[in-house]
Amino acid sequence: MRRRRAWDHAWKLALAVVIIVPLYGLPLLYLLSVSFQSPVQFLRNPFSFPHPFVLANYPTAWVQGDFGRYFVNSVIYTASSTMLSVLFAVFVAFPIARRYVRGGSFIYSLFLAGFFLPVSIVPLFIEAEKLGLYNTRWGYILLHLQLGLTLGVLFFAGYFSNVPKDLDESALLDGCGYFRYVLQILLPLSTPALVTVSIYAAVSTWNDLIGPVVFLASNDYFPLTRGLFSFYGQYESEWTLLAAGVFIVAMPLILTFAFIQRYLVRGATAGALKL
């Protein structure tokens, strides 16, 4: 019985490895190897281990692709829109969860409806032009509040309704102000929701490519996604440089992924199974 079980596990592992590694591991590994090759070696034998081992592709790609500037832009956009949308979401969710306002359930369903409406990119573009948000940094940030705000209200409302109402009253008696109470007492009690919502909002803003294509026109404002895409268009034939560029952009994501993976999974499964 036990032998059969071990054998059972062995073939399942073998099957999983045979399917997953070539499709998910090798393409990235191949590109990583190319990013350390010289153009001469790449033309002669791209599948061999980098020899000579060329580090110079990275600084060259960094400078020619202008990734430093794009990186700063991505950080500004992602951090601001995530923080702002979460902050907004918290102050909508609290009164709704507590029924401190009339029509709370209507507001809640308004936010829920956000998931079931048509693609809104065309009106957003028109709005961006009319309101002077087109091709500006803060406009770009405002145009990315959508996901964090929608997801945030739904998640936080659920969490806040589990916090006993007595806490509100005792905080009030102790002279704790509204904003301080929500941000310093209630929000820390909802850390799992805070982390999940922030990560989803941040990942979607960071990785957005359509946004910068539609809402931004000048190079100076491009985030990494758009910058990398331009870099690809420009250096399509210089593979060693291109591979280095891809890894310059991918590396921070791969490293962050190691830390945020469990929250992504938790959010995905909790959100999906409750739906």
Added chain:
Amino acid sequence: MILPILAYLLFSIGPALGTFLVSLTNYAGIPGQAVQFVGLANFISMISNAASGFSASLETTLVFALSVTVIQNAVALALAVLLRNPLPFVGALRSMIFLPAALGVTINGILWLLIFSPSQGPAAGLLAAFHTSSAFFGSPTLALVLVIFVQIWANVGFTALVYLASMDNIPHELFEAAQMDGAGRWSVFRKVTYPLISSATTVNVLLATVGSMNVYDIIYVLTDGTSNTNTLGMYMFNTSFEGSGDLGLGASVAVMMFVLTMAAALPLQWFLRRREVSV
């Protein structure tokens, strides 16, 4: 509280509803040109004019959405069954299939564009060894297949993880009882696992359907809608933002996408919910 709701109305629900409004106009975004209310003219010309490319896009979208939904769920289910065993490296394998979710469409797209580059890519090298070649993403026959592949490749990890989470919720005694009764591996899956993850199936099938009917960012990176990969989403995007910049027509394509998505998702949801079993 007022400010956030205002922001929501302005940047989320307002524009979403605005799609309906814009779809009834000839909005072109050209300064000086008056915007006129044209009623259903956009829809009529889109559907009746064979040259509009709408029917071809519709067909592409249906092929794309159906293939993605079915294959992605089947593969995810198989992966979930494999990866729920306490195997060595199972954590690493789970991370690997989920990584594309973090890398995003730009990196995912460029990665596969490079792998399938017709001139210098490794896939072309492989074909050359068999004395053949392909234009891959430039091939009118192969491009759609490859786009479907990349979409599944990028999203199957999420789907598998939802199945895995659902399988972990099944009480262990049920499996033991089934084994005790002499049920084989296949009948345990068929009679115990599969029915008990039906709520995850509902979620996964719906998310894949809605997602694949509306996605276009990955296609924008891979082909920009060329070589017969012009799904409705891509058609909407290119009509609105490339070439003529016909925003009114673009919005009406978005409305059509919405109608189609609802027409597919609502009956599907009703059907899937009905077959769910509670634990």
